[in-house]
Structures are given as C-alpha cells and as structure tokens.
Amino acid sequence: MTQAPQASIDKLAEREALYPELGRALRTTVAFMVPLILGHYGLLKGPVVFAAIAAQNVALIDIRGDYGVRLGLLLGKALILTAATWLGCMVGGSLVAAVLATALIAVGMGLWRHLSADYGPSVAAASALLFLIALATPELPSAHVARYAFCGALWGVALQASFWPFRPQHPLRQSLAETWLAVGELFAALALEDERDETTRQHDIAQKEAVLRSALDHTSALLAPAGATPPSRLQQRLDALNLTAARLATRVGAFNTAFEALRPGPEFAQLATAVQPVFTSLTNTARTVALAVVSRQPAHLATAEVRLSRLTNLIAVLQARITSHAVTSPRCTELVQLLRQVAAQVAALLPQLSATSDRAAESGAFSLELFDLDAWTLRPFAATLNQSRRIDPALVRFTARLAVLLMVGVGLFEYWHLPRGYWLPLTIVVVLQPDYGSTRQRAAQRLIGTLIGGILASLLLWLKLPALVLLAATAATIFGFAYMLRKNYALAVFFITLMIVLLTEASNAVTLEFTISRLVATAAGGGLAMLAALLFWPVWxxxxxxxxxxxxxxxxxxxxxxxxxxxxxxxxxxxxxxxxxxxxxxxxxxxxxxxxxxxxxxxxxxxxxxxxxxxxxxxxxxxxxxxxxxxxxx
Structure with missing residues (x-):
C-alpha cells in the first residue's frame, strides 16, 4: 500500500525537476499573498495591491543563465514595474497626460519585446497592468504607490534568489536538461508504430528539429566562457554532453533518413519492427539523461546506466538484423555504418554523464555549485539582450497598432470616467499579438477566460464572503494561474481574471450594472484588438x-x-x-x-x-x- 504513493511522489519529484511548474506556482503564490496578508492584519498600511502584483510578476518569471544575469534582469524588471506604476498615478485624472503616457508605455512594451524575446513579453504585460490599475486610482500619492510597488518587486527578487542554492536551480544544468528533453521529443517524433499518417509524422519531425536546434544554440551560448576567461571544469563537462546531444540527434536523424529511403521496398516493413524499439529506447534514454543532469541524484544516474545498457543491446540486435539484409540489399550497408556511429555516441554518454554528476554524494540541501565563482561571471549581462539597432518591421507595426488602440481605450475610460474602465485597454494588451494568426489563435481563449472569470468573481463578491475566505480564494486563483500558464492558456486567463477582480473590487459594492460594464469593456477591448489586427497596418x-x-x-x-x-x-x-x-x-x-x-x-x-x-x-x-x-x- 505504501509503494504506490511513494512511486507517485517520486514521479512528481522527477517531473518537477524537469518541468518546475509546481515550484513556480508555489513561489508565485507566496510572493503574492504575503503583502496581502500583512495588509489584512494591519502590518502594512497602504496600497498593498501594487506590492502584491509587482511581487507576483517578478516571482513568476523563470530566467535561465548565470546568477548575475538573473539578478540583473530581475532588478531591471522591478525598476520598470515601479516606473510604470509611478507614471500611472502621476497622469491619472488628466485626459491628455494619460493618453500621452499610454503611448510611452506602448512604445516601452515594443522595446522590451525587441530587447528580449524570452522575457520581454512578460515585462511588457506586467508594466501595462500596473500602469492601468494605477491610472484608475489617481487619488493615491504617486511616490507612495511606487514605493509599495518597488518593495513588492524586491520581495519577489528575494524570493527568487532564495531558491537558487537548490540543485534544480543551477544556471546551466536546467538549460542542458532542456536540450536533452528536446532530443527526446525528436526521437519520439520519429516513432513508426503510431496512428499518425506520414504527412503528420514529417511535420512533427520538422517541428521538433527546429525546437532542438534552438535549444542547442541557446545552451551553447550559455556555456560559452566570457571573453578570455577559460571555461571551468563544470562548463567543459556540460559542453561535452551538449555536443553529444547534437551528435546523437544528427546521427539518429541521418539513420532515419536512410531508413525511410527503403520505404518502397520490402526491407522497410521487415526492419520496422526492430527499428521502433530502438527509437523508443532512445526517447526514454534522452529523457533520463535530462533528469540525471538536472537532479544529480545517484538513483537517476543508475537508471540512466540501465537504459543505456538496454539501448546498446537493442542497437546490437538491429545491427544484426540489418547486416543479414545487407547481403541482398546494398542499401542496407549504409544503415549499418550509420548505426555504428549512433552506437559510438551512446557508448560515450555514460562516462560524460557520470562526470557531470561527480558531486551526487553531497549531503545537505544546498549544492556547492552555487559558490562556483564562474557561475556568477559566465558572460556579461548585456550579452543576454538583443542590442541590434535594426528593429523587426513587424514589431514596429505591432507597437504602432498597440499604441493607437491603448490610447483610444485609455481616452475612452478617462473621458467618460468609466468605473474600472481600464478593463478595455487591459483586454487589448492581453489579446493583441504581433501577427494576426497569433492574435486570432488565442483571442477566443483570452476572451472566454476573461469573461467567465469576471462573472464568477462577481458572483463570489455578491455572496459577501468573509475576508479570510476571499484571501484563500485569491491564493487559489494565483496558484492556478501560475501552474496553468504553460499548460492551458484559457484556464490561466480565467484564473488571472478572477484574481484581478477579487483583488481590485473586493472593497467596492458589486452591482449588476457594475459587473455588466466591466464585461462590456472586456468584450469591446477584445473586439478592437481583433479588428486592429485585421485592418490596421496588418502583417501578412x-x-x-x-x-x-x-x-x-x-x-x-x-x-x-x-x-x-x-x-x-x-x-x-x-x-x-x-x-x-x-x-x-x-x-x-x-x-x-x-x-x-x-x-x-x-x-x-x-x-x-x-x-x-x-x-x-x-x-x-x-x-x-x-x-x-x-x-x-x-
């Protein structure tokens, strides 16, 4: 009876090491709720909403790279969020100033996307959210609100840094693990015995090849030493594993290409039953290597050793089968040669993997790798940003489209003093994307999630639940948002809408008219975004x-x-x-x-x-x- 729960716990721990959604959700929830709880009990007297949102947005982001880069990007995001909050409070109540400041925020959103494709969209959305909420509360002193936002952001930075000493958080290991996961996904796409037709299979292979190429390049850039600094021993070992990932994927891909050339003949069907187990074993082995790299646990290294041994045996069996066919089919000779190259890369894997896990016997919760000086000086901070002066014309069009729409949206809710009218421009920020396809693909998810979340939040507020119950509900929504963000975007939008409504409207009397006005503003913002993507300077x-x-x-x-x-x-x-x-x-x-x-x-x-x-x-x-x-x- 005890083995099944333990197996489930072990499986959850393994998944968390590779895909840290649970850790990110817990971290984000703690960052968000601490300011709210302190405010509820009177330990913080001020606009804790801004502190909570700033902390949540800083804690949510997952940054790859060395510790100096992480700290620099997190502090940079904290300053940007603080500046956006201060600007929103400063211009609130003035129509002209609000519209001009909105244009500045929109240009900044385009700039953040240009500087970093990985982290720019997150910074852009968070800065717009805080700006719009601050814009709707002009009665608050701007310096006071900005101070709360900055302190909240610093709390998010501190919470992020508190996780760095733990093993799964090493700046290089996670990136290398992502490379090996991409290798495993490519091998899975090569599978022959599934329900996909050949067109779908080839499409999947092409997609996974592109993902792997991006992962390999990203990891290689992270492992590159800074300037004339010689690479550390850890960097050399991880780089060797990254190179083996590239070589193994290349040789398996070449084998698949040569094997597919047999498809018109009888050899393909005769050999497919022996090829498929090799592809399956390659997939499982690559994923186990990723887990062993990031966890450094002896048990995972032992599992990798067992799977490598099984893979070696399967390759030997396949070699024998192909060799027997090579007598009557010269085309099979090439397969034997390619399979030998695959076997050579597999043979090199275990020593390399063992070398990267040579500290697996460390005791205690902290990894000494945190204190490797090279981990703090791998490359300059500026190297993580796109410093090209050439801006993608599509991004320029998107920024112009976004600026005009946001200025219109802010102008409408400032001119008519719409209650919670910031939902109109906020929905534009959420829905509008650089190209029409991306806008259309997620527009339905975003609008449905926003509308349903808003309705449910209003129902909760109409019930006049106790404050502690509302706090618990808010914690659940922020956890759900952070956990589902990369799993199900529609659910993530639903949860974040619930959170924003509970956070910003719990202190007000909720009426039917009030709720309908917010829903209308949301629908109008989504409709404007779709219309603009289709008609206003579109990018086809x-x-x-x-x-x-x-x-x-x-x-x-x-x-x-x-x-x-x-x-x-x-x-x-x-x-x-x-x-x-x-x-x-x-x-x-x-x-x-x-x-x-x-x-x-x-x-x-x-x-x-x-x-x-x-x-x-x-x-x-x-x-x-x-x-x-x-x-x-x-």
Missing part, C-alpha cells in the same frame, strides 16, 4: 515568407557546395561543415515557423500555401540527405 506572413525561404535555400546551397568541395578534394566533417549545417537548420526552422503563422492568416492571405509548404519540405529533405552524406566524410 505571405509577404515575409519568400525572404525566409530564400535564406533557407541559399543556406542549403552553401552547405551543398561545402560538402562537394570536401568530397572532391578530401576533408572531414569539420567545424565549417558543422557551422553550415547549423545555419541551414536554423533557416529551416524559421521557414516552418512562418508557414505555421501563414496557415493562421485569413484564407484570402493563404494563396500559395500548399506550394510553399512543398518547397519548404523539399528543402528540408535535402538538408537531411546532405547531413547523411556529411557523416560519411572521414
């Missing part, structure tokens, strides 16, 4: 796709020419060849992302989508074939 992917495709075709041409030169004059699969492969894989990823956005555009803007997809798929198949050739270079 069909106009941008040709340039992306041309880049991918040129990258493939360079890759082909380089391999041709190697085959003609002699040469190996060296650094220039690997760099060319990376460039073309990155370009292919951009092309397929563009295709997905084009498929979400209006039908009349999808002209040529089928032909574009055919060219993109053909170009990617060529890349895979070239990589298979490259692996035969000596």
């Amino acid at each position: 992917e069909r106009q941008r796709f040709p340039a992306y495709l041309a880049d991918a075709l040129r990258a493939n041409r360079v890759y082909l020419q380089l391999l041709q030169a190697r085959l003609t004059a002699g040469g190996s699969y060296d650094a220039p060849a690997i760099a060319a492969k990376r460039r073309v894989e990155t370009a292919n990823g951009v092309v397929f992302a563009s295709l997905q956005r084009m498929a979400a555009d209006p039908k009349h803007q999808q002209y040529g989508l089928t032909q574009a997809a055919a060219i993109a798929n053909g170009n990617q198949r060529l890349t895979r074939a070239l990589t298979t050739i490259a692996l035969h270079l000596t």
Whole structure:
C-alpha cells in the first residue's frame, strides 16, 4: 500500500525537476499573498495591491543563465514595474497626460519585446497592468504607490534568489536538461508504430528539429566562457554532453533518413519492427539523461546506466538484423555504418554523464555549485539582450497598432470616467499579438477566460464572503494561474481574471450594472484588438515568407557546395561543415515557423500555401540527405 504513493511522489519529484511548474506556482503564490496578508492584519498600511502584483510578476518569471544575469534582469524588471506604476498615478485624472503616457508605455512594451524575446513579453504585460490599475486610482500619492510597488518587486527578487542554492536551480544544468528533453521529443517524433499518417509524422519531425536546434544554440551560448576567461571544469563537462546531444540527434536523424529511403521496398516493413524499439529506447534514454543532469541524484544516474545498457543491446540486435539484409540489399550497408556511429555516441554518454554528476554524494540541501565563482561571471549581462539597432518591421507595426488602440481605450475610460474602465485597454494588451494568426489563435481563449472569470468573481463578491475566505480564494486563483500558464492558456486567463477582480473590487459594492460594464469593456477591448489586427497596418506572413525561404535555400546551397568541395578534394566533417549545417537548420526552422503563422492568416492571405509548404519540405529533405552524406566524410 505504501509503494504506490511513494512511486507517485517520486514521479512528481522527477517531473518537477524537469518541468518546475509546481515550484513556480508555489513561489508565485507566496510572493503574492504575503503583502496581502500583512495588509489584512494591519502590518502594512497602504496600497498593498501594487506590492502584491509587482511581487507576483517578478516571482513568476523563470530566467535561465548565470546568477548575475538573473539578478540583473530581475532588478531591471522591478525598476520598470515601479516606473510604470509611478507614471500611472502621476497622469491619472488628466485626459491628455494619460493618453500621452499610454503611448510611452506602448512604445516601452515594443522595446522590451525587441530587447528580449524570452522575457520581454512578460515585462511588457506586467508594466501595462500596473500602469492601468494605477491610472484608475489617481487619488493615491504617486511616490507612495511606487514605493509599495518597488518593495513588492524586491520581495519577489528575494524570493527568487532564495531558491537558487537548490540543485534544480543551477544556471546551466536546467538549460542542458532542456536540450536533452528536446532530443527526446525528436526521437519520439520519429516513432513508426503510431496512428499518425506520414504527412503528420514529417511535420512533427520538422517541428521538433527546429525546437532542438534552438535549444542547442541557446545552451551553447550559455556555456560559452566570457571573453578570455577559460571555461571551468563544470562548463567543459556540460559542453561535452551538449555536443553529444547534437551528435546523437544528427546521427539518429541521418539513420532515419536512410531508413525511410527503403520505404518502397520490402526491407522497410521487415526492419520496422526492430527499428521502433530502438527509437523508443532512445526517447526514454534522452529523457533520463535530462533528469540525471538536472537532479544529480545517484538513483537517476543508475537508471540512466540501465537504459543505456538496454539501448546498446537493442542497437546490437538491429545491427544484426540489418547486416543479414545487407547481403541482398546494398542499401542496407549504409544503415549499418550509420548505426555504428549512433552506437559510438551512446557508448560515450555514460562516462560524460557520470562526470557531470561527480558531486551526487553531497549531503545537505544546498549544492556547492552555487559558490562556483564562474557561475556568477559566465558572460556579461548585456550579452543576454538583443542590442541590434535594426528593429523587426513587424514589431514596429505591432507597437504602432498597440499604441493607437491603448490610447483610444485609455481616452475612452478617462473621458467618460468609466468605473474600472481600464478593463478595455487591459483586454487589448492581453489579446493583441504581433501577427494576426497569433492574435486570432488565442483571442477566443483570452476572451472566454476573461469573461467567465469576471462573472464568477462577481458572483463570489455578491455572496459577501468573509475576508479570510476571499484571501484563500485569491491564493487559489494565483496558484492556478501560475501552474496553468504553460499548460492551458484559457484556464490561466480565467484564473488571472478572477484574481484581478477579487483583488481590485473586493472593497467596492458589486452591482449588476457594475459587473455588466466591466464585461462590456472586456468584450469591446477584445473586439478592437481583433479588428486592429485585421485592418490596421496588418502583417501578412505571405509577404515575409519568400525572404525566409530564400535564406533557407541559399543556406542549403552553401552547405551543398561545402560538402562537394570536401568530397572532391578530401576533408572531414569539420567545424565549417558543422557551422553550415547549423545555419541551414536554423533557416529551416524559421521557414516552418512562418508557414505555421501563414496557415493562421485569413484564407484570402493563404494563396500559395500548399506550394510553399512543398518547397519548404523539399528543402528540408535535402538538408537531411546532405547531413547523411556529411557523416560519411572521414
């Protein structure tokens, strides 16, 4: 009876190490609720709402990278949220000043997105939320409100930092684990024995290849030493594992390409039953490696050793099967050679993994890796930001569209003094995205979640529940938002709407008219966002796709020419060849992302989508074939 609960707990712990949704939700809830509870009991006398929202938004964000970068980004976000709060209080009550300040906030939102694609959207949304709530409370002294927001943000920073000493929070291990998870997802996409048709299977493979390329590049950038500083021993070991992930994925992908070439003949069906167990074992092994890297627990290392041994045996069985077919089918000879390369990478995995876990016997809750000086000086803070002066034209259009809509929304609720009228521009912030496809895809989720959450929150307030019950309900909503944010966006929006209504309207008398006005403002904001995405300086992917495709075709041409030169004059699969492969894989990823956005555009803007997809798929198949050739270079 005790084994089943223990197994469930172990499974939950393993998932939390790889996907820390539960830890993030708990951290965010604590950050949010402490200011509210202190305010409820009179220990804080002031606008604790701003402290709670600022703390929640700082605690929610997951930052990858060294500790100096984390601290710098968190403090930067704290200052931005404080400035937005102060500005909202300063201009509240003045129509002209409020509209001009809104334009400034919108430009800032575009700037944060330009500086960081990973963290910019979070900073943009949080700063807009605090600005709009502050704008609706002009009676509060601006300096006092800003001080509360800043203290709340610092509380969020402190809470974030308190988790850093624990093992799953090491700045490099989590990133490397994400790379190995991406490797596992790619191997899972290669599966032969499932219900997908071949078109869907190839689409999944292309998507996972792009995700893996991005993860590999991101981890490589994090592991790169700063300036002339030599890499630490830990960096070297993690970099070796990252390189093995790239090599293993490349060789398994090449094997799959060569194996698919057998499909018209009988050999494919005869060998598929032996190939599928290898793909399954590769998937499980990659995920176990990710867990062992991030947890550094001896039990996980032992599990990885067992799975690597099983994988080695399955590869040996497959080699024997393919060798027996090679006598009658020369095409199988290439499979044997590629499988040997896969086996060589698998053999190198266990020593590398053991080397990265050499501190697994440490006792205590804290990892000494926290005190590695190199972990604080891996690279300069500025290197984490996009410092290019060239701004994406699509982002410029989005910022202009956002600025105009927000100015209109703020102007309406300031001019008519609408009660809680900030829901109109706030919904615009939530719904509007840089391209029409993204706006349309999530608009329904956002609007439905916002409307249902608002109605339920009003019902709770109409019941006039005790303050402690409302506090508990607020804690549940913030936990649900943080936990569901990456799992189910519609539910996350539902929870955050509940939270905002409970937080900002609990002290007011809730009437039917009051509730309807908020719901109308929400619906109007969503409708304006959709209309603007369709009509106001829209960005159609069909106009941008040709340039992306041309880049991918040129990258493939360079890759082909380089391999041709190697085959003609002699040469190996060296650094220039690997760099060319990376460039073309990155370009292919951009092309397929563009295709997905084009498929979400209006039908009349999808002209040529089928032909574009055919060219993109053909170009990617060529890349895979070239990589298979490259692996035969000596």
